[in-house]
Amino acid sequence: MADSEDQPVERISDAEHAVMEALWEKSPQTAVEVCDSVCGERGWSMPTVKTLLSRLVAKGAVSTEPDGRRFLYSPLLARDDYVGGESRRLVDRLFGGRAAPLFAHLAEAEALSDDDIAEIERLLKEMRK
Amino acid sequence: MADSEDQPVERISDAEHAVMEALWEKSPQTAVEVCDSVCGERGWSMPTVKTLLSRLVAKGAVSTEPDGRRFLYSPLLARDDYVGGESRRLVDRLFGGRAAPLFAHLAEAEALSDDDIAEIERLLKEMRK
């Protein structure tokens, strides 16, 4: 596995991430569609989205496919890969690479809902099988 | 609680974080001492550390205390607060604010060691009490 990307796809910025989310939600999409999804909540204008899309294409995180006179954009980077990378980064940077302290921290900060706890217990049970 | 910081201490960058780690490890420290801790592993020179320390002071994340002709630096921002904030940010941004999916992701990516799992189970047991 993991030969879907030779370079680990340059780091994606925060604003770019918002665009990726839109594409992960549904793809392919035109620039206009992406703007419809994100311009509202982020207060962006069309040119901003265009720039972000270009940068993402340049970074190899998004692919384009011509559709008449415009482009359809699709994510090249899978959301799981991105999320995994970011999670790993955080755990490495802040918790010495170990997940338990992260968990402990969330628990202590009461950032865990009852649902979360139940869900995690379920997952643990499953893993032990 | 939480009146230890009126503004949430401007966001701390990656390089700055390395300096904070040194100060969390031991404080107060002089600039030279901090450099001793971090210049090696990061390949930095003294001026870089000075700049980062200044920026951290400007951001209100580090306090200074004169000691003769030089300064002693101490963290103002607690590591727990920082770590908590960053964790929260990640969980919010990537997992809709819920921790269970993060956990699921780490589990799936086999980012959890056996020790981690054991530890988390222990924590869960404790929380249920």
Next chain:
DNA sequence: GCGCAAGGTTTACAAGCGTAGTCGATGCAA
């Protein structure tokens, strides 16, 4: 056929960041 609208590409520009050199004060050694 021709102008306009729609879409992509280029350029812009301020703020933040990583990294570091220079400057100015000052205490200590000779």
Next chain:
DNA sequence: TTGCATCGACTACGCTTGTAAACCTTGCGC
């Protein structure tokens, strides 16, 4: 007492990011 080493402050500079305008091309409607 004078020069030098030391330390913080200021300045620098190229790169990325956030945000967007200007520009260029091209297909479509009149």
